[in-house]
Amino acid sequence: MRIPPPRAGAVLLLALLSALSLTACGNTGGLASAGPTPTASGPVHLWPERKGADVPPADPGGAPPEYVQGLPRVADQNVHTVDPVALVQAELRAHPGSVTGADGMPAETAAAIRACRTAQEEPGACPVLEPYYRDLTGNGRDEVVVGVEFPDKMMSVRVYTADPDGRLNRIMATTQTVIAVELAGRDVILRVPSGNPGYELITAWSWDEKQRTMLPTREQIVRMPAPARSTAAGAPGIGAAP
Incomplete structure (x- = not known):
């Protein structure tokens, strides 16, 4: 048998050690291939030569900011x-008889609000609900969220903030079912029924620094989960013993 020269044997040994080292390093948590990645595909503009319809300027859709008088x-x-009741009562005095718009009220x-003493003095006794507080403008101070119950599951949702001079400013007012x-x-x-049975419309109202009011910024129509099916009286349910 022919014995390889010492130098050739050393080179062969180093190659074997390097291969073993690389194999061992492959199991130490290093990056590993996850397989081929699908090629990203951007949106394709269909019929680019067609002249599209003109879009009129957007209507913000929110009520303009309004200072509450008389407080x-x-x-x-x-x-x-x-006091949220005093707040809504002050708006009633400022806009008596309003039935439409941001101040509209049956x-x-x-009449029931004028007779209120405190919010939710008894369940259902006062249409002004217990308020909630949250910093909605990002100024580090809470705003107050007030709900007013209307007939037929309708509700007026209003948000108020206080400016540095202490004036109360209404920055959101909407009435929805x-x-x-x-x-x-x-x-x-706000979650409200949509025009399609089985679906609801979710609208997010957000603070707009430029207009100094809250605007509906995002809308989404979502499918409502199907109600659980109840078994008929006396009939065995799914999985019940015969």
Whole structure:
């Protein structure tokens, strides 16, 4: 048998050690291939030669900011000290008889609010609901969110902030047939029935620094989950023993 020269043997040994080292390093948590990645495909503009329709300027859709008249100034922009019933009553005095628009209110609801002493003094006794507080403008101070119950599941949702001079400023007012109202981050979320059975419309109202008011910024139509099917009386349910 022919014995390789010492130098050739050393080179062969180093090659074997390097291969073993690389194999061992492959199991130490290094990057590994996840397989081929699909090629990204951007949107394709169909019929680019067609002249599209003109879009009129967007209507913000929100109520313009409005100072509430007839209330004392708020110290340190602390809206927690404001009585929500007195707040809505002051707006009623400023806009008597309004039935449409941001201040619109059914006559029977307005009469009930005038007779209120505190928000939710008894369940259903006062249309002004218990308020909620959240910093919605990002100024480090809470705003107050007020709900007013209308007939037929309708609801007026209003948001007020206090400016550095202590004046109360209404920055949101909308009346909807409301399923639910939620707070998410700095947004007020309204869930209302959509025009399609089985679906609801979710609208997010957000603070607009330029217009100094809250505007509906995002809308989404979502399918409602199907209600659980109840078994008929006396009939065995799924999985029940015969």
